[in-house]
Amino acid sequence: MRSWMRAATLAALLGAMAAAAEARTVRWAASGDPNTMDPHSQNVGTVTMVLQQVYDALVARNPDLSPAPGLATAWEQHEPTRWRFTLRPGVRFHEGEAFTAEDVVFSIERALQPTSNFGIFVDTIERAEKVDDLTVDIVTKVPDPILPNKLASVFMMSRSWAERHNATRPQNTRQREEMHTVRSANGTGAYRLALREPDVRTVLARNPDWWGWREEGNRGNVTEIVFRPIASDATRIAALLSGEVDFVLDPPLQDLARLRNAPNVKVLEGPEIRTLYIVFDVGRDELLYSDVKGRNPFRDLRVRQALYHAIDIQAIHRATMRGQSVPTGTLFPEQVNGYVKEEDVRLPFDAARARALLAEAGYPNGFSVTLDCPNNRYINDEQICQNIAAMWSRVGVRTALKAQPLGPFFAQIQRADTSVYLLGWGVPTLDALYSFQSLLATRGGQPGDGIWNFGGYSNPRMDALIGRMKTESGEARQAAIREALRLYREDVPHIPLHHQMIPWAMRANISMPHMANNQPFFRWAVVE
Amino acid sequence: MAAPAFVRAFDSDLWWSFRRSPVTVLSAVVALVCVGGALLAPLLAPHNPFDLASLNLLDAFKPPAWAAEGDLAYPLGTDDQGRDMLSAIMYGARVSLLVGVSAVLFSTLLGVALGLLAGYLGGAVDAVLMRIADIQLTFPSILVALLVDGVVRAALPREVHDQVALFVVIFAIGISNWPQFARTVRGSTLVERNKEYVLAARVIGLSRLRIMLTHVLPNVLGPVLVIATLSLGFAILAEATLSFLGVGVPPTQPSLGTLIRIGNDFLFSGEWWITIFPGAALVAMVLSVNLLGDWLRDALNPKLR
Numbered sequence: 001m002r003s004w005m006r007a008a009t010l011a012a013l014l015g016a017m018a019a020a021a022e023a024r025t026v027r028w029a030a031s032g033d034p035n036t037m038d039p040h041s042q043n044v045g046t047v048t049m050v051l052q053q054v055y056d057a058l059v060a061r062n063p064d065l066s067p068a069p070g071l072a073t074a075w076e077q078h079e080p081t082r083w084r085f086t087l088r089p090g091v092r093f094h095e096g097e098a099f100t101a102e103d104v105v106f107s108i109e110r111a112l113q114p115t116s117n118f119g120i121f122v123d124t125i126e127r128a129e130k131v132d133d134l135t136v137d138i139v140t141k142v143p144d145p146i147l148p149n150k151l152a153s154v155f156m157m158s159r160s161w162a163e164r165h166n167a168t169r170p171q172n173t174r175q176r177e178e179m180h181t182v183r184s185a186n187g188t189g190a191y192r193l194a195l196r197e198p199d200v201r202t203v204l205a206r207n208p209d210w211w212g213w214r215e216e217g218n219r220g221n222v223t224e225i226v227f228r229p230i231a232s233d234a235t236r237i238a239a240l241l242s243g244e245v246d247f248v249l250d251p252p253l254q255d256l257a258r259l260r261n262a263p264n265v266k267v268l269e270g271p272e273i274r275t276l277y278i279v280f281d282v283g284r285d286e287l288l289y290s291d292v293k294g295r296n297p298f299r300d301l302r303v304r305q306a307l308y309h310a311i312d313i314q315a316i317h318r319a320t321m322r323g324q325s326v327p328t329g330t331l332f333p334e335q336v337n338g339y340v341k342e343e344d345v346r347l348p349f350d351a352a353r354a355r356a357l358l359a360e361a362g363y364p365n366g367f368s369v370t371l372d373c374p375n376n377r378y379i380n381d382e383q384i385c386q387n388i389a390a391m392w393s394r395v396g397v398r399t400a401l402k403a404q405p406l407g408p409f410f411a412q413i414q415r416a417d418t419s420v421y422l423l424g425w426g427v428p429t430l431d432a433l434y435s436f437q438s439l440l441a442t443r444g445g446q447p448g449d450g451i452w453n454f455g456g457y458s459n460p461r462m463d464a465l466i467g468r469m470k471t472e473s474g475e476a477r478q479a480a481i482r483e484a485l486r487l488y489r490e491d492v493p494h495i496p497l498h499h500q501m502i503p504w505a506m507r508a509n510i511s512m513p514h515m516a517n518n519q520p521f522f523r524w525a526v527v528e
Numbered sequence: 529m530a531a532p533a534f535v536r537a538f539d540s541d542l543w544w545s546f547r548r549s550p551v552t553v554l555s556a557v558v559a560l561v562c563v564g565g566a567l568l569a570p571l572l573a574p575h576n577p578f579d580l581a582s583l584n585l586l587d588a589f590k591p592p593a594w595a596a597e598g599d600l601a602y603p604l605g606t607d608d609q610g611r612d613m614l615s616a617i618m619y620g621a622r623v624s625l626l627v628g629v630s631a632v633l634f635s636t637l638l639g640v641a642l643g644l645l646a647g648y649l650g651g652a653v654d655a656v657l658m659r660i661a662d663i664q665l666t667f668p669s670i671l672v673a674l675l676v677d678g679v680v681r682a683a684l685p686r687e688v689h690d691q692v693a694l695f696v697v698i699f700a701i702g703i704s705n706w707p708q709f710a711r712t713v714r715g716s717t718l719v720e721r722n723k724e725y726v727l728a729a730r731v732i733g734l735s736r737l738r739i740m741l742t743h744v745l746p747n748v749l750g751p752v753l754v755i756a757t758l759s760l761g762f763a764i765l766a767e768a769t770l771s772f773l774g775v776g777v778p779p780t781q782p783s784l785g786t787l788i789r790i791g792n793d794f795l796f797s798g799e800w801w802i803t804i805f806p807g808a809a810l811v812a813m814v815l816s817v818n819l820l821g822d823w824l825r826d827a828l829n830p831k832l833r
Contacts, residue, residue, distance in 0.1 A: 233793050254797035312585065319588040320608065386609050393580035403779075 024527040025224040026510065028520075029236050030249040031376070033199045033229035038181035039155035040110055040170040043117040045426070048153075049249070049519050050227060053204050054094075055155035055187035058085055058104065059148045060212075063513035063524065065273075065335070065430060067148055071099065071156055071188065072136075080143040081126075087134040091211055094185075094192040097158040101130040106159035106168075108138070113169040120438065121150040121429075123448035145473050149429045161186045190523040191225060202227040204522075212523055220523045240265060240505055249520060251505040253322045253380065259505050270514040271326060272502040273335050274426040276378060277494035278371075278388065279439075280304055281419045283456015289370035289400075289419040297367055298420065304492040306357035308347040310395040311388060313497060320383045325498035331435050331488055332425075333499040335516055338432030338481035343489055346496070354395040366396025372421040373401060374409040379500050385422055416454045424500070425452070428517060432481045433469045440484075440493065441466045457493040545827045552823040555816035562813040566621035573615035574601070577782075583610045592801050605801040607790065613801060616787055617809045623783035624813070627697055627776075628764035634702030635763075636756050639709020644748070646710065647717025648740050658714065661707035669704035669762075670769055676700035677775045693778045701766045705759055712755055716748035750828050757821035761814045768810055784810045 034047040039055050041047075060070030072085040091099040108128040111118045124144040129137040140147065162168050165180035185193040190212060191204035204225040212218060228245065230236040233252040239245045241262055251259060251267070259267050280298040281287060287296050297303045313327040329346035332339060358366060371392075373385035382403040389399035404412075413421050427434050442458040443450035449466075465487070468480035488494075502518045512525035546552055565572060575582055587610035593603045604613035646657040664672065680696045681689055689696070720726060721744060729739050764784075770776035771785030772792075779786060784806045791803025 234795055237796055252793065252797075254794055254799070258796055258798070315585040319585050319610075383608060387585050390580040390583040390585065390609065399580065 023224060024222050025226060026222050026247055026522060026525060026527065027226045027228070027245040028247045028249065029228050029230045029239060029245040031229065031231050031233075031236065034202070035198075036171055036173055036182050037185045037193065037196060038167070038171040038173075038179075039157060039185070039187070040107075040113075040116045040118050041173050041181070043120070043153075045518055050202060050204075051155060051185065051187075052189070052519055053191040053225065053522055054185045054189045054193050055157070056189050057152050057154055057156060058087075059152040061152055063515065063521075065516055067152060070152070071104075075148055077145075078137070081140045083138045083140070083144075083147050084131070085136045085138065087136065088211060089134055091188050092209060093158045093161065093188055094207060095158070095161060097160055097186075099156065099158070099188055100133045101136045102133075103156055103159050104128060104136045105130050106162065107154065107156045110157065110162070110168065110170060111154050115170045115172045117170070117173075118154055120434070120448055120451065121153045143471055143473075145477075146429055146431045146433065149431060153428050156188065158186055190220070194224075199229060210523075218524065219526050222522050222525045222527055225522050237505075240507075243507075246510060247504070247506040247520070249504060249518070250379070251503055253324050253503075256322065256324070256503055256505075264508050265505060266508045268504045268506070268512075268514040269324075269501060270503075271333060271335070271516055272426070272500040272518050273333055273428075273430070273516045274378075274424050274500045274518070275328060275332055276381075276384070276422065276424045276497040276500065278307075278497065279421050279423050279455045279494050281416075281455050282493060283416075283458065287369065287419040288417065291368045292363075297361070297363060297369075300361045301492060302357045302361040303363065304495070305347060306354040306361070306395065307392060307397060308492060308495045309350045309354040309357065310391050310397070311495060311497070312349040312391060313346065314349070316384060316387050317498065320380050320387055321498070321501075324379070324501040324503060326501065327498045328496050329489065330485060330496060331439075331494075332427050332432065336427045336430050336432055336435070338478065338485070340482050340485050343482070343485040345489070347492075351395050358396060363396070366398060368398040368400065369419050370400045370402055372409065372413060372418045373403040374406045374422065375403040377406040377409070378422075378424040379502075381422060381424075384497065388422075413454050416456065418454065421454070423452070423494075426517065432484075433466070436462075436466050436469060436481075436484055440488065455493060457491075459487070459491060462487055462491075542827055546823070549823060551819060555819035555823075558812055558816040559820060562621060562809070562816065563625065565618050566625050569615070569618040569622050573612075573618045574603075575612040575615040577611045577616045577619055585610050589799055591799075592805075604805045605799075607787075607802045608794070608799075613805050616782065617784070617806050620782050620784045620787050620806060621809060621813065623694075623777055623781050624764050624767055624785070624810070627694065627701065627767040627783065628760050630698045631701035631705070631763040631767070632756055632759045634698060635705040635759065636709055636752065638702065639706035640713050640745075640749075640752060642706070643710035643713030644717055644740050644745060647714035648721055648736070648744060650718075654714070657710065661710050664704075665707050667704075669701075670766055672704035673697075673700040673766055673770060674773075674775065676703060677770065681775070690778045690780075693776075694781065697767060697770060697776050700770070701763050704766070705762065708755055708759065709752060712751050713748050716751060717744055720744050720747050754821060754825040754828060757824055758818060761818040761821065764810070764814055764817070784813075 032046045034050045036042050036047060037051065039051055056071050058070055058072040060068045062068045071088050071091060073088050074086040076084055078084045087101060093099060105128040108122060108125060110116065111122045112125065124140040124142055126139045126141045129139065131137055138147065167179050167181045171177050171179050171182055183196045190207055190210045192207050194205040195203035206223045230239060236248055237251060237255045240248050256267055259265050282298050284296055286294060287298065317323065317325050317327050327346065328344055330344040371385055371389055373382060375382040385401050385403060389401045392399045412418060425435060425439060437448055438452045440453060440457055440462055441449035442463050443453050462484060465480045465484040469477055472480060504514060509528040510525060512520065515521060587606050588608055590599050590602050590606040592598050592605045593600050602612045606612055607616065642657050646654040677696055677700050726739060726743055729743050767776055767783060768785030771783050772789045774789065776785055777783050787806035788803050791806060794802050
């Protein structure tokens with residue numbers, strides 16, 4: 001009896017030890033918690049960073065963000081308006097459903113619904129057609145050369161699962177709708193959602209059946225990911241230093257020096273494909289929030305140039321960003337197709353020139369204006385706005401700052417209820433058209449045109465160039481982008497500030513590729 | 529008519545007991561410096577931290593003047609915007625004091641009035657008022673203040689809320705502290721109302737209101753003065769706590785608590801002066817006020833003389 005018990009205890013102990021050796025948990029912290037688990041409801045980095053561990057798209061991305069086979073193993077443009085995708089055989093969802101062409105058609109239709117926030121990625125799609133179980137045709141309204149790049153952002157769901165749980169259309173986050181997909185997820189990805197406690201923790205467990213584990217060169221060995229939102233900068237860093245968490249996605253810039261010197265902690269640095277701008281209201285005849293009545297000073301190019309000259313971007317780079325930014329004079333960073341080095345030139349910092357331009361434009365004593373700004377969306381967003389408000393005030397433009405959390409801020413600017421605001425813009429498609437079409441096309445044209453153009457910028461020449469980007473290809477298309485970048489620099493509809501740098505801090509025994517879209521892929525993470 | 533008790537209390541033996549205690553003199557000096565610096569901030573402060581045009585980002589994160597990279601223009605260093613810490617503290621103390629004094633005035637007025645009513649009228653009025661006070665005393669006062677602020681925040685649109693935020697904080701702190709005053713005043717009133725002078729006033733047919741205000745009130749104010757002084761320390765701390773939590777005064781009018789909260793983000797990165805100096809100012813202010821209150825309590829207590 002006794003020896004039997006001893007043997008059982010020994011076996012249990014050995015088992016526990018083996019499990020401990022096998023279990024490789026990464027405890028991950030970031031400042032914000034995803035506000036939904038629905039794959040098509042919020043096109044927001046905070047949501048995607050968790051969901052992309054759980055869901056796959058037709059097209060995956062390599063660590064350098066170039067397209068790679070995902071749920072589709074091959075694709076080709078059959079006709080100008082018809083793309084054919086060949087699906088990966090033998091893939092199953094976490095709850096057991098087989099992945100087929102039905103699910104692709106369903107997921108694309110779901111992303112096209114009015115409550116979807118992913119319209120920009122499927123805007124050109126007319127319909128998706130099932131050819132056979134493992135082949136899908138996607139028919140576009142106009143030729144769309146970058147469709148595969150866009151589809152890398154559209155997650156694939158199971159039709160039968162969504163129907164069973166009454167979730168055939170995306171959750172309406174604006175009305176805080178409750179439905180099954182808010183707390184549950186069923187993807188084909190490397191990890192399945194094991195536990196979801198909003199604002200407390202989200203646990204992801206390794207999906208041993210994921211197709212990608214068998215891919216060549218993938219040494220990913222993380223078995224469990226525990227995500228916890230920790231809003232306070234100081235607390236998040238204390239948690240990393242004390243060993244309570246292993247990976248911090250957004251370490252505060254002021255603590256990087258300390259983290260670099262800490263034992264057992266390393267900092268991965270790299271650029272993000274996200275650019276910050278100051279956007280002017282150039283549409284209205286009179287500004288909503290200014291003491292200038294009867295005219296809109298921002299419609300005058302000289303005023304926009306003056307405010308550009310007033311910004312000392314190097315001071316922001318050094319003091320506020322602590323060197324973790326790439327000052328820029330253009331619309332997007334060099335990783336994006338269409339980038340032209342010669343157009344990446346800023347108007348120099350020159351306060352005297354700024355005052356002279358203001359006087360020339362008829363504002364020798366300046367004027368007052370309110371700058372709208374988020375305070376928890378971009379790295380040091382509120383501080384940047386405070387810097388700019390001070391710099392503008394020094395040349396006579398008395399700037400009041402209204403900084404608010406991203407919820408009310410985005411609601412306000414999406415009503416165009418602003419005179420000038422700070423915006424950060426990432427380019428998930430890695431193509432110039434995404435930025436030009438969303439930010440600079442005249443509002444109300446074709447679907448997707450100007451959907452984030454809340455300054456009301458409208459220039460027929462720009463619209464014509466954007467039209468050429470949509471339909472042309474090859475050198476003609478690159479020429480259109482080049483010309484549009486030149487026009488952007490001459491017209492100053494925005495003041496570009498910088499591209500963000502996104503340091504990640506983690507325990508030294510973790511190695512994983514740094515992603516320029518600020519989305520960690522734990523499928524490639526190796527814990528020694 | 530006899531001079532009211534609290535006026536009599538200021539004759540010479542109070543002054544004597546003040547001079548006899550070096551701690552009290554020292555705290556009075558510190559309190560005077562704090563209050564003087566705060567009130568005269570626009571005249572004394574080397575910079576105006578609210579004038580955006582005077583800020584220069586190139587001066588951000590300057591350590592205090594005595595450190596190697598310090599700058600004499602910024603005796604206590606600068607914050608992340610290049611704002612002079614000394615000036616920010618002086619202006620911040622102004623907001624802290626304004627909120628503290630107003631909140632104490634508010635709770636004094638409310639507490640004294642209700643305590644007087646309860647003590648003098650007795651019966652059902654007394655029972656109801658004191659039970660309300662008891663209930664409120666079971667909640668930590670900071671919780672009451674948070675509750676009031678939360679309700680107002682939810683009820684008002686953001687723009688309106690920012691304009692009235694200062695009053696909301698004053699109300700929230702004031703309302704959380706009135707039971708102390710009410711209970712003390714009620715106790716003293718219970719004693720006073722049976723004394724001969726009150727009976728005499730009643731016999732000659734004075735109205736109850738008149739008796740309460742002109743006869744009882746002046747004789748119960750001594751302890752109120754002590755509680756008010758001690759409450760000032762509490763109110764300043766409560767305001768700092770609320771602002772530290774981000775629910776106090778709006779960031780456009782940073783108080784000491786707001787400054788400490790901002791500085792907290794830089795605690796790990798070596799820029800300790802952004803949070804330590806406002807913290808030290810807060811400690812100096814509250815400690816000196818509390819020591820003065822303690823002394824006043826002892827000095828006005830006949831049993832300790």
